[in-house]
Amino acid sequence: MSEHEAPETRREDEDFGLARDAVSAVAAALEAGDAPALAQLLEGMHPADIADLLEQLDPEDRRELLRMWGSELEGEVLSELDEGLREEVIAALSPEALGEAVRELETDDVVDLVEDLEEEQREEILAALPADDRAAVEQSLAYPEGTAGRLMQREFVSVPEHWTVGDAIDYLRAAEELPEDFYHVILVDPRMRPTGYVPLGRILANRRDVPLKDLRDESFRTIHVLQDVEDVAYVFNHYHLISAPVVDDDGRLTGVVTIDDAMAVLDEEAEEDILRLAGVGDESLSDRISEIAKARFVWLFVNLLTAILASLVIDYFSEAIEAAVALAVLMPIMASMGGNAGTQSMTVAVRALATRDLTMSNAWRVIQREVAVGALNGAAFGLIMAVVAGVWFGMPMLPVVVASAMVLTLVSAALGGILIPLALDRLGVDPALASGPFVTTVTDLVSFGAFLGLASWILL
Amino acid sequence: MSEHEAPETRREDEDFGLARDAVSAVAAALEAGDAPALAQLLEGMHPADIADLLEQLDPEDRRELLRMWGSELEGEVLSELDEGLREEVIAALSPEALGEAVRELETDDVVDLVEDLEEEQREEILAALPADDRAAVEQSLAYPEGTAGRLMQREFVSVPEHWTVGDAIDYLRAAEELPEDFYHVILVDPRMRPTGYVPLGRILANRRDVPLKDLRDESFRTIHVLQDVEDVAYVFNHYHLISAPVVDDDGRLTGVVTIDDAMAVLDEEAEEDILRLAGVGDESLSDRISEIAKARFVWLFVNLLTAILASLVIDYFSEAIEAAVALAVLMPIMASMGGNAGTQSMTVAVRALATRDLTMSNAWRVIQREVAVGALNGAAFGLIMAVVAGVWFGMPMLPVVVASAMVLTLVSAALGGILIPLALDRLGVDPALASGPFVTTVTDLVSFGAFLGLASWILL
Numbered sequence: 001m002s003e004h005e006a007p008e009t010r011r012e013d014e015d016f017g018l019a020r021d022a023v024s025a026v027a028a029a030l031e032a033g034d035a036p037a038l039a040q041l042l043e044g045m046h047p048a049d050i051a052d053l054l055e056q057l058d059p060e061d062r063r064e065l066l067r068m069w070g071s072e073l074e075g076e077v078l079s080e081l082d083e084g085l086r087e088e089v090i091a092a093l094s095p096e097a098l099g100e101a102v103r104e105l106e107t108d109d110v111v112d113l114v115e116d117l118e119e120e121q122r123e124e125i126l127a128a129l130p131a132d133d134r135a136a137v138e139q140s141l142a143y144p145e146g147t148a149g150r151l152m153q154r155e156f157v158s159v160p161e162h163w164t165v166g167d168a169i170d171y172l173r174a175a176e177e178l179p180e181d182f183y184h185v186i187l188v189d190p191r192m193r194p195t196g197y198v199p200l201g202r203i204l205a206n207r208r209d210v211p212l213k214d215l216r217d218e219s220f221r222t223i224h225v226l227q228d229v230e231d232v233a234y235v236f237n238h239y240h241l242i243s244a245p246v247v248d249d250d251g252r253l254t255g256v257v258t259i260d261d262a263m264a265v266l267d268e269e270a271e272e273d274i275l276r277l278a279g280v281g282d283e284s285l286s287d288r289i290s291e292i293a294k295a296r297f298v299w300l301f302v303n304l305l306t307a308i309l310a311s312l313v314i315d316y317f318s319e320a321i322e323a324a325v326a327l328a329v330l331m332p333i334m335a336s337m338g339g340n341a342g343t344q345s346m347t348v349a350v351r352a353l354a355t356r357d358l359t360m361s362n363a364w365r366v367i368q369r370e371v372a373v374g375a376l377n378g379a380a381f382g383l384i385m386a387v388v389a390g391v392w393f394g395m396p397m398l399p400v401v402v403a404s405a406m407v408l409t410l411v412s413a414a415l416g417g418i419l420i421p422l423a424l425d426r427l428g429v430d431p432a433l434a435s436g437p438f439v440t441t442v443t444d445l446v447s448f449g450a451f452l453g454l455a456s457w458i459l460l
Numbered sequence: 461m462s463e464h465e466a467p468e469t470r471r472e473d474e475d476f477g478l479a480r481d482a483v484s485a486v487a488a489a490l491e492a493g494d495a496p497a498l499a500q501l502l503e504g505m506h507p508a509d510i511a512d513l514l515e516q517l518d519p520e521d522r523r524e525l526l527r528m529w530g531s532e533l534e535g536e537v538l539s540e541l542d543e544g545l546r547e548e549v550i551a552a553l554s555p556e557a558l559g560e561a562v563r564e565l566e567t568d569d570v571v572d573l574v575e576d577l578e579e580e581q582r583e584e585i586l587a588a589l590p591a592d593d594r595a596a597v598e599q600s601l602a603y604p605e606g607t608a609g610r611l612m613q614r615e616f617v618s619v620p621e622h623w624t625v626g627d628a629i630d631y632l633r634a635a636e637e638l639p640e641d642f643y644h645v646i647l648v649d650p651r652m653r654p655t656g657y658v659p660l661g662r663i664l665a666n667r668r669d670v671p672l673k674d675l676r677d678e679s680f681r682t683i684h685v686l687q688d689v690e691d692v693a694y695v696f697n698h699y700h701l702i703s704a705p706v707v708d709d710d711g712r713l714t715g716v717v718t719i720d721d722a723m724a725v726l727d728e729e730a731e732e733d734i735l736r737l738a739g740v741g742d743e744s745l746s747d748r749i750s751e752i753a754k755a756r757f758v759w760l761f762v763n764l765l766t767a768i769l770a771s772l773v774i775d776y777f778s779e780a781i782e783a784a785v786a787l788a789v790l791m792p793i794m795a796s797m798g799g800n801a802g803t804q805s806m807t808v809a810v811r812a813l814a815t816r817d818l819t820m821s822n823a824w825r826v827i828q829r830e831v832a833v834g835a836l837n838g839a840a841f842g843l844i845m846a847v848v849a850g851v852w853f854g855m856p857m858l859p860v861v862v863a864s865a866m867v868l869t870l871v872s873a874a875l876g877g878i879l880i881p882l883a884l885d886r887l888g889v890d891p892a893l894a895s896g897p898f899v900t901t902v903t904d905l906v907s908f909g910a911f912l913g914l915a916s917w918i919l920l
Contacts, residue, residue: 308793336763348735362515
């Protein structure tokens with residue numbers, strides 16, 4: 001941020017997101033039981049900020065806020081809430097407050113809200129909706145999770161493909177209800193199949209007698225209702241789309257995906273990759289301690305097994321260590337370098353697979369590149385460590401052992417780091433989730449095995 | 461993806477992105493020197509896909525393609541290209557082809573294209589632009605990198621705030637040039653300060669005599685021209701914006717940021733976090749081997765220093781290892797568990813800081829939570845490892861040592877994993893970049909130190 005002094009219209013920092021002192025101010029009002037002060041603080045606050053506030057309050061304050069102010073809670077706050085907290089907040093609301101809140105929401109937001117809820121809460125929310133909204137939500141829920149059918153909104157604007165600008169304007173002016181956000185008028189043939197779309201700006205910029213057909217935008221692409229949301233996000237990002245019609249098996253228009261939904265998916269995917277690479281599930285700050293510990297336990301347990309495997313290798317060479325304790329001192333360096341180099345290669349590979357930069361067309365070149373990088377850095381660190389080991393322990397052949405083991409370790413770390421994600425991806429397993437333990441196993445076994453094996457052979 | 465059989469309008473898989481066999485088909489045409497076949501393959505291909513194709517071809521084929529087809533290359537392909545390849549491709553184009561390509565681009569795309577180029581290439585591109593475009597690009601380049609001024613487009617639609625729907629439509633119809641994409645008409649006061657905006661859909665849906673003021677959207681927010689792009693992306697994502705006016709120090713309208721630019725920033729930030737957490741710089745698959753090796757070397761070297769530090773701890777306890785080689789066998793397990801648990805906590809903390817879910821309001825609660833999770837898993841793995849060590853080595857007090865060291869290791873890994881990113885963030889250092897080595901140092905020192913120290917004390 002700049003040092004510039006800010007005149008009237010320059011937005012203050014706290015305007016971007018929840019104000020810094022809002023949490024403490026709300027907590028103070030709650031502790032004082034001061035309902036008017038609380039209402040004044042929350043009034044006019046954006047639903048996304050109220051959701052953040054609920055996430056940051058401690059559990060007791062949160063319950064108190066919902067007790068004092070729950071009847072005013074907007075439906076959008078529920079949409080914005082962290083999934084881990086939704087159940088708690090929904091359970092704390094009175095049936096009337098909950099009903100009022102969800103009736104304000106667009107159907108795609110209701111779908112997003114209820115899809116991860118327990119059956120009972122889901123039923124409670126669906127029951128609060130008017131019959132036609134409920135039907136629309138249930139129809140969306142009938143599509144498998146993670147498909148465009150779940151992501152799309154059912155509100156859209158479509159007109160016959162032979163219409164003119166004037167026809168479209170008259171139709172829109174006469175329409176009783178229009179979608180909250182729409183960026184294109186979709187042209188459809190008599191069988192309701194989309195054949196193109198016209199950006200609203202072009203309709204506004206042209207005379208009434210211009211045929212809509214002449215204003216179609218070339219970015220037009222349809223998405224199948226069963227398309228994976230990850231693919232949908234990729235298409236939006238790759239082709240810079242702003243909205244895309246969703247069609248069913250017969251090519252008929254059934255909904256529209258807009259860029260904000262695609263952006264949310266993209267954001268979630270990246271988040272998921274980051275957390276999975278670190279061996280953390282889809283955890284969030286509002287999850288319970290026992291849940292978090294359990295989820296992380298699984299990953300640590302897998303890691304324990306690979307570590308024990310590595311220890312078996314060390315045990316196999318225990319005579320060498322008894323003969324030269326320098327080996328015990330140096331071997332964690334080898335393992336650490338192998339682990340880190342493997343993680344580097346693996347992370348690049350996992351991301352490149354996710355962004356589709358790594359494909360079968362260039363895999364072979366990328367593998368060669370990784371091996372070359374591993375060999376280069378293996379040689380460099382082999383040299384450095386040879387000097388360190390020589391100076392430190394003064395054993396004549398130790399530098400040779402260290403240097404050779406380092407090259408072997410970094411080359412196999414590079415190979416493991418690229419081949420394992422590629423193989424997992426081919427097998428249809430998420431490489432972000434499963435690569436880590438395999439790569440660690442490879443780097444541990446090679447680093448300890450090569451170092452201690454060479455040492456037994458050359459030194460003893 | 462679904463098993464459904466696809467009728468006419470169902471898009472084929474390869475329609476999402478570059479077709480699977482396109483790379484080999486293009487390579488074949490290049491090797492045969494078949495210019496018509498090449499032109500046919502590339503014609504009608506989306507610029508984003510041609511960029512992908514250039515990235516996936518091997519360097520020789522890429523040069524050949526640019527030689528045979530470079531004069532047809534659209535400017536958008538240059539925008540879509542990986543930064544690592546841009547210089548190479550630009551250098552391979554003839555001055556005429558390059559000039560033609562960049563003249564097609566919108567000014568914000570030219571800014572994005574030239575900002576990372578060498579002075580010489582930048583000058584060549586700027587010289588190819590018409591005078592007014594060149595001035596606009598230079599004005600944007602005058603803003604610091606990473607600010608809204610660099611991200612915004614200078615094309616926008618603004619009208620006096622007292623206008624009606626009819627006024628706006630007449631103005632738009634008469635306008636000679638409109639921005640490629642715009643989603644709002646921005647209302648400005650007589651001093652060109654934005655006071656609100658109206659979504660195009662509302663203009664289309666209302667009668668000519670309705671004042672635009674009555675149709676303003678409540679999502680309206682302005683962004684300062686010097687605002688950090690990360691903040692801009694956050695605001696778009698948090699408040700679900702589709703576009704936002706950019707203002708200067710006097711509050712005057714100077715440009716517009718649209719959601720696709722914000723989406724690109726968000727994507728880059730997440731990418732950066734993932735790579736930085738793994739100790740990889742901003743590398744991409746098209747970087748040269750020597751560059752990649754050098755960038756990764758730096759991180760591995762930092763890691764080597766922390767590993768040597770850990771080895772000094774081991775060396776300090778070498779007598780204990782000589783007395784009981786079981787210690788050498790088990791100690792990598794302790795280090796590995798500590799390192800992984802630390803990475804888990806650290807990754808969650810780094811992400812929560814990036815998404816602003818972790819703030820000073822809830823830091824204390826999150827720290828307590830991490831410690832509790834560390835203690836729980838420390839106890840669980842302490843127990844497991846006590847049994848393993850007991851069965852494996854049959855040394856009477858070894859299980860006690862292993863269990864105590866495991867609890868200490870996992871609790872300090874949790875503490876290090878949360879406190880280090882928090883501290884770095886406070887100091888204004890990117891926690892994704894710098895947390896890793898510090899956390900590793902903590903977990904290595906504690907795991908080796910606690911395990912070998914307790915062993916010397918209790919066992920010997």
